[in-house]
Amino acid sequence: MAATGPGAPNSRIVRWIDYRLPFVKMMQHELHxxxxxxxxxxxxxxxxxAGIMLVIMIVSGVVLAMHYTPNSDMAFxxxxxxxxxxxxxxxxxYLHMNGASLFFMIVYIHxxxxxxxxxxxxxxELLWILGVVILLLMMATAFMGYVLPWGQMSYWGATVITxxxxxxxxxxxxxxxxxxxxxxxxxxxxxxxxSLHYLLPFIIVAVVGLHLIALHTHGSNNPLGIDHKGPGDxxxxxxxxxxxxxxxxxxFLLIYAILVFYAPNLLGDPQNYIPANPLQTPPDIVPEWxxxxxxxxxxxxxxxxxxxxxxxxxxLVLFIVPWLDTSPVRSAKFRPIYxxxxxxxxxxxxVLGYVGAHPPEGVYVIEGRIAAFYYFFxxxxxxxxxxxxxxxxxxxxxxxxxxxxxxxxxxx
Amino acid sequence: MAQAAQSQxxxxxxxxxxxxxxxxxxxxxxxxxxLSVIWPFIDSLNPAADTLALSTTEFDMAPIQVGQRxxxxxxxxxxxxxxxxxxxxxxxxxxxxxxxxxxxxxxxxVKKAEWLVMVGVCTHLGCIPLxxxxxxxxxxxxxxxxxxxxxxxxxxxxxxDGPAPLxxxxxxxxxxxxxxxxxG
Numbered sequence: 291m292a293a294t295g296p297g298a299p300n301s302r303i304v305r306w307i308d309y310r311l312p313f314v315k316m317m318q319h320e321l322h323x324x325x326x327x328x329x330x331x332x333x334x335x336x337x338x339x340a341g342i343m344l345v346i347m348i349v350s351g352v353v354l355a356m357h358y359t360p361n362s363d364m365a366f367x368x369x370x371x372x373x374x375x376x377x378x379x380x381x382x383x384y385l386h387m388n389g390a391s392l393f394f395m396i397v398y399i400h401x402x403x404x405x406x407x408x409x410x411x412x413x414x415e416l417l418w419i420l421g422v423v424i425l426l427l428m429m430a431t432a433f434m435g436y437v438l439p440w441g442q443m444s445y446w447g448a449t450v451i452t453x454x455x456x457x458x459x460x461x462x463x464x465x466x467x468x469x470x471x472x473x474x475x476x477x478x479x480x481x482x483x484x485s486l487h488y489l490l491p492f493i494i495v496a497v498v499g500l501h502l503i504a505l506h507t508h509g510s511n512n513p514l515g516i517d518h519k520g521p522g523d524x525x526x527x528x529x530x531x532x533x534x535x536x537x538x539x540x541x542f543l544l545i546y547a548i549l550v551f552y553a554p555n556l557l558g559d560p561q562n563y564i565p566a567n568p569l570q571t572p573p574d575i576v577p578e579w580x581x582x583x584x585x586x587x588x589x590x591x592x593x594x595x596x597x598x599x600x601x602x603x604x605x606l607v608l609f610i611v612p613w614l615d616t617s618p619v620r621s622a623k624f625r626p627i628y629x630x631x632x633x634x635x636x637x638x639x640x641v642l643g644y645v646g647a648h649p650p651e652g653v654y655v656i657e658g659r660i661a662a663f664y665y666f667f668x669x670x671x672x673x674x675x676x677x678x679x680x681x682x683x684x685x686x687x688x689x690x691x692x693x694x695x696x697x698x699x700x701x702x
Numbered sequence: 703m704a705q706a707a708q709s710q711x712x713x714x715x716x717x718x719x720x721x722x723x724x725x726x727x728x729x730x731x732x733x734x735x736x737l738s739v740i741w742p743f744i745d746s747l748n749p750a751a752d753t754l755a756l757s758t759t760e761f762d763m764a765p766i767q768v769g770q771r772x773x774x775x776x777x778x779x780x781x782x783x784x785x786x787x788x789x790x791x792x793x794x795x796x797x798x799x800x801x802x803x804x805x806x807x808x809x810x811x812v813k814k815a816e817w818l819v820m821v822g823v824c825t826h827l828g829c830i831p832l833x834x835x836x837x838x839x840x841x842x843x844x845x846x847x848x849x850x851x852x853x854x855x856x857x858x859x860x861x862x863d864g865p866a867p868l869x870x871x872x873x874x875x876x877x878x879x880x881x882x883x884x885x886g
Contacts, residue, residue, distance in 0.1 A: 353743050375751040378742035
């Protein structure tokens with residue numbers, strides 16, 4: 291016992307437990323023996339960052355829920371009480387609200403990483419689809435969370451978004467009444483949004499679990515996009531990528547802390563510090579920045595039903611990306627044309643975000659329409675076409691050869 | 703990690719390397735950081751500023767007649783105020799305190815003999831003893847009687863019988879005038 295602590299893999303206690311519940315064996319397998327491509331760049335940090343962010347959001351959210359009152363007469367004041375009276379309440383709330391913004395930032399980078407390096411291709415199609423499911427759940431969670439403080443933007447944002455379902459022919463208005471639990475957004479709406487806002491993160495945790503199982507079945511993709519062929523291509527996840535992830539985490543936490551402590555309201559809308567008033571709409575309703583591109587697509591179409599359909603399609607189209615992209619080569623590194631149009635896609639999404647923040651008039655409408663057109667043109671036409679027409683550059687023989695072959699000294 | 707350290711650092715004397723030092727200091731810093739982040743989460747569960755602001759209560763006892771008992775709220779708990787009769791005061795003062803489980807002189811429990819101010823929460827398991835209203839059972843010592851598990855208190859609120867371990871608690875209070883008190 292003295293020589294081998296209880297944590298050592300050959301300790302009697304650990305062996306007794308492992309024989310019955312192989313937890314340590316599983317962690318050993320998934321972290322230490324799990325072969326990870328030796329060439330992962332910092333773009334591969336964002337998966338674990340998103341996981342950590344999910345934990346931070348759940349922990350801060352559970353504590354905030356202990357102080358929050360989900361009642362339309364008391365919600366706004368209970369949030370102000372959290373800000374002024376609850377010990378460190380301001381910190382908890384700023385962590386939670388800025389955390390939501392950074393969570394989306396991380397996830398968007400993670401998605402674009404996947405698009406650039408073809409991480410959605412065989413055999414990782416389900417891994418990608420589970421990721422899109424997580425994105426949808428996150429959007430629902432974030433939207434309902436934004437309603438809870440019951441400020442002007444909360445109230446009118448909830449009104450606008452729930453009214454989207456009114457575009458459905460025949461049963462639209464019935465569905466909207468069902469969502470509201472009344473004839474406008476009101477106390478019943480707030481109550482069910484609070485309940486679902488608490489529930490959905492745990493469903494996200496479950497889907498993240500599936501996402502990880504799918505990931506560990508075939509392992510991470512890598513910047514070269516070629517398969518792992520032998521022991522020279524991989525290194526153990528621990529300690530190499532635990533260290534790399536920790537470093538990225540430290541940098542990320544610095545940015546998070548700067549936002550929380552020096553600019554906590556930078557990403558929020560000041561209108562939401564005005565209590566909800568069902569009789570007066572604010573001059574300009576703008577969603578949080580992470581919904582702006584989708585909001586811009588909605589507003590760039592002059593028909594209600596079509597606008598709503600296009601907005602939802604812009605996310606749903608991600609589900610079929612693995613089949614829209616016909617190229618057998620994963621990484622954009624070896625795809626001269628795709629590498630260029632990828633950046634056009636990024637620009638179109640950024641333009642949509644910019645347009646979404648401005649009133650739908652004049653030049654913004656035209657810009658929004660061009661960007662929205664390109665987004666769908668890229669997904670539905672360019673992805674299948676470029677995959678067929680483009681001539682990829684030759685792929686390296688193996689990860690090890692590509693990484694170690696170039697120079698005499700081994701890359702660390 | 704062990705193999706990497708071995709191959710890299712050959713000049714280490716006793717198996718300790720610069721990497722060990724970096725691992726330890728980075729780990730220690732991470733642990734300090736994590737602990738200092740945990741504290742705000744725990745402290746947020748303590749009473750908030752608006753809760754603490756309710757921690758004192760002022761009350762004018764002038765309308766309470768001799769022999770009358772009245773309950774007021776302080777920090778969400780009942781406070782018993784008793785305007786004691788001369789008989790009750792005498793009964794409280796005449797007790798031989800060496801016979802009590804929680805020995806306390808009546809003069810140590812009051813600031814003015816006719817006014818008894820105490821927290822009306824049984825020291826056994828937190829029920830509110832009876833005896834404030836007319837017709838309530840007051841127990842054999844004409845004080846208070848806890849209906850939950852039968853603890854009996856005398857006219858000074860001292861535990862005389864039953865499972866309660868201590869006398870009824872005296873809150874911190876001061877007279878702000880002849881009959882007005884500030885509790886807390």
